Amino acid sequence: MAHGAHRSPLLPPQADLERARDCEQCLGWGTVVTRDGDHQLCQTCQRSPGDGEGSSRLRS
Numbered sequence: 001m002a003h004g005a006h007r008s009p010l011l012p013p014q015a016d017l018e019r020a021r022d023c024e025q026c027l028g029w030g031t032v033v034t035r036d037g038d039h040q041l042c043q044t045c046q047r048s049p050g051d052g053e054g055s056s057r058l059r060s
Helices: none
Strands: 031-033 039-041
Touching: none
Parallel strands: none
Antiparallel strands: 031 039
16 A cells, blocks of 8 residues: 655655766655655765765755
8 A cells, every 4th residue: 555755744854866866875855755754865975075974964
């Protein structure tokens, strides 16, 4: 059975689509959906070179 997206007062994080363009992890979206249904930045393509392990920075 298909279910729609959960309603959330929070907007999904803003991803840099230029970085996400060829990403195989997020398929170019820049975000992934966790098992809990939350959106988070793709850790494969949205990391800055200066970031620590697995941390993602939001870009405006």
